[in-house]
Amino acid sequence: MERRNFLKQALITVAGSAVLPGTVKSMALWEEQPPFIIDAKNPGKFFEPHWNKGVGAGRANDASRPVWGDQLSVAAKACGFKYARFTGIFHDDMGVYNGGLYNWTLVDDLLDKTLKAGVKPFIAFSFFPKDIAGSDATQFSWNARVVPPTDFTKWNDLVTEFTKHIVGKYGEEEVNKWYFETWNEPDLRTFWDGTKTQYFTLYKTTVTAMKAVAPKVKVGGPATSGLSGDTQGAWLDEFLGYCRQEQLAVDFVTAHPYPSDSAGKPRELGATAKDLTALRNTVSRNFPQAEIFVTRWSTSPIPSDAVRDDLPAAAFIVKENVDAVGLVNGVFYSSFIDGPEELKDIFHGGQGLMNASGIAKPAFHAYRMLNALGEELLYNKDGIVVTRHKDSKKISAILYNIPVTVTTGVSGGDRAAVTALMSKGETKLYSFKIQNMHPDARFNVDILSKEDGNAIFQWAKAGSPEPLNRDQVEVMKQVANGLNEEQVLSSATGVLYIEKNLAPWDVVLIDELSK
Known part of the structure; x- marks a missing residue:
C-alpha cells in the first residue's frame, strides 16, 4: 500500500532540536498566535x-477453532487485554455433563x-446442560438452554465439581485471580x-x-442488559439488595449498558459516562467494595x-472510553474477533475487533492506541487527550x-449509512504545545484515517473480493496494519509543538518512546 508522508500534509514540529527525516521545521509558526500550553509537570488525574x-471472547466452544488462541494472543499483545470473557462453558457443545458424569x-x-x-x-457461567435444564426449549441456532431447573441440586454439584477440578x-x-460471572443478561427472556x-x-447456589471449595474465588453478576430501561438500574438494585439480605458475597458487579437502544438507534454522545455513573451509584449504595465491570460494550x-467495520467506530470508542475514566474497573468490548456463527461476508458489521480471518478493524487500532496511554490524565477536551505514565513520566x-x-x-x-456518516464534518486543526517534557524525547506518531489502517476501505477499493483466498487474507492483514507512521523529537528544553489537521473521524496516537 502506498505510504504517504504524514508530515507533508500536516506539521508536528519541534523547536530548538534536531528534526527526524521527513518532518518539517516551522520555527515561526507560533509568532503571531501561540498555541495553548499543556504542562507535563502539572498534577494529573x-x-x-x-x-x-478485558475483552469478550465469544462462546467457550469457539476456542475449538485452530486459530482462536493465536488470534486472542494477537489482540492481547496489541491492546493489553488482561482477561478474556466467554459464555457457554456448560453448554452442551462443551460436553461437560452427561447424566451426572463430568x-x-x-x-x-x-x-x-x-x-x-x-x-x-x-467465565460467564452458562448455559444449562440438557440433563439439568428445566425443559428442552432452546434459543439461537446453537441451541442454548435457558430454562432453569426446578431443583438446583444438579447445578450445585456441577459448579462444585468444576471448581474442584480447576483448583x-x-x-x-x-x-483466585480469575472471575466467575453468574449467567448472561438474565433480565432478558x-x-x-x-x-x-x-x-x-x-x-445463591453458584x-x-x-466459596465452599475456594473461599477467596471471585464470584459476581448479574450481567444485566443495559440498565433495564431506567437510569437507576432497578433490576440490578433488587438483585444487590437480595444478596445483601441473604449475606451473599458479591465480589464484582456486571452490566451491559450500550450507547444505543436495543434496535441499534444511537443515543446521545456521552451516554457511556452517564450509564457508568448510574451503575457506579447503584453498586456503591449496596456493595461499595465490589469491583464494577461492563462485560459487553460496543457501538450497539x-x-x-456496519459502522463496527469502519473508521467512525474508532473515534467513537476513544471518546466514549476516555470520557468515562475513573467510573468502573473494566469495560469489555463485545469480542476480540467476529464469531463463527455470524454472517459469512468478509465485513458484515460483526462484533469483533478483527474479522473472522484476523484482519484488524479500525476499532482494533482504537484499543491499541488507548492501551498506549498513561495512567495520569493531563488534558481531555475537544478531541485532545494527553496523559502521563505514572512511573516513567513519559507522555502519550x-x-x-x-x-x-x-x-x-x-x-x-x-x-450506505456509514458512507453518509463518513461524509459529515470538516478537517479540523489541532495546535498546542506540551512543555516540561523529557528533553530530546523521541515520539512515534501513528495516524488512522480513511485510507490508512482502514481495511474495509482498501478492500472496497480492490473490488470487494469475496471470499478471500489465503494470500489475499495475508495481504489484507498487512493493509489493516498500514497506519501512517513518523517519529519526532521534543526540543532540547523539553518542548513539543503539535500542529495537525485531522480529517473527519481520523485518530492519531503520539507516543513517547523509551530511551
Whole structure:
C-alpha cells in the first residue's frame, strides 16, 4: 500500500532540536498566535485504565477453532487485554455433563489456550446442560438452554465439581485471580426463560458452591442488559439488595449498558459516562467494595452494525472510553474477533475487533492506541487527550476528530449509512504545545484515517473480493496494519509543538518512546 508522508500534509514540529527525516521545521509558526500550553509537570488525574482490563471472547466452544488462541494472543499483545470473557462453558457443545458424569476435556483446552495467549479467564457461567435444564426449549441456532431447573441440586454439584477440578489443575492461588460471572443478561427472556427469583436462587447456589471449595474465588453478576430501561438500574438494585439480605458475597458487579437502544438507534454522545455513573451509584449504595465491570460494550448490541467495520467506530470508542475514566474497573468490548456463527461476508458489521480471518478493524487500532496511554490524565477536551505514565513520566496523547455536527452515537446503519456518516464534518486543526517534557524525547506518531489502517476501505477499493483466498487474507492483514507512521523529537528544553489537521473521524496516537 502506498505510504504517504504524514508530515507533508500536516506539521508536528519541534523547536530548538534536531528534526527526524521527513518532518518539517516551522520555527515561526507560533509568532503571531501561540498555541495553548499543556504542562507535563502539572498534577494529573490518576485513573485505572478500564479499556484493557478485558475483552469478550465469544462462546467457550469457539476456542475449538485452530486459530482462536493465536488470534486472542494477537489482540492481547496489541491492546493489553488482561482477561478474556466467554459464555457457554456448560453448554452442551462443551460436553461437560452427561447424566451426572463430568468431562472437562474441552474446558481444559479452552482454559489452557486462554492462559497461553497471555490472558486470564473471565467465565460467564452458562448455559444449562440438557440433563439439568428445566425443559428442552432452546434459543439461537446453537441451541442454548435457558430454562432453569426446578431443583438446583444438579447445578450445585456441577459448579462444585468444576471448581474442584480447576483448583486441582491450576491451583487455588491462580484460580483466585480469575472471575466467575453468574449467567448472561438474565433480565432478558432470550437468555433466561425463568423468573427473577429463580435467577437469585441460581446466584445463591453458584456463589455458595464455589466459596465452599475456594473461599477467596471471585464470584459476581448479574450481567444485566443495559440498565433495564431506567437510569437507576432497578433490576440490578433488587438483585444487590437480595444478596445483601441473604449475606451473599458479591465480589464484582456486571452490566451491559450500550450507547444505543436495543434496535441499534444511537443515543446521545456521552451516554457511556452517564450509564457508568448510574451503575457506579447503584453498586456503591449496596456493595461499595465490589469491583464494577461492563462485560459487553460496543457501538450497539445488534448482531450486524456496519459502522463496527469502519473508521467512525474508532473515534467513537476513544471518546466514549476516555470520557468515562475513573467510573468502573473494566469495560469489555463485545469480542476480540467476529464469531463463527455470524454472517459469512468478509465485513458484515460483526462484533469483533478483527474479522473472522484476523484482519484488524479500525476499532482494533482504537484499543491499541488507548492501551498506549498513561495512567495520569493531563488534558481531555475537544478531541485532545494527553496523559502521563505514572512511573516513567513519559507522555502519550491521542487526537481524534468527531465532527461537531455529530451529537449521537454512530450505530445502527448499513454500509450506505456509514458512507453518509463518513461524509459529515470538516478537517479540523489541532495546535498546542506540551512543555516540561523529557528533553530530546523521541515520539512515534501513528495516524488512522480513511485510507490508512482502514481495511474495509482498501478492500472496497480492490473490488470487494469475496471470499478471500489465503494470500489475499495475508495481504489484507498487512493493509489493516498500514497506519501512517513518523517519529519526532521534543526540543532540547523539553518542548513539543503539535500542529495537525485531522480529517473527519481520523485518530492519531503520539507516543513517547523509551530511551
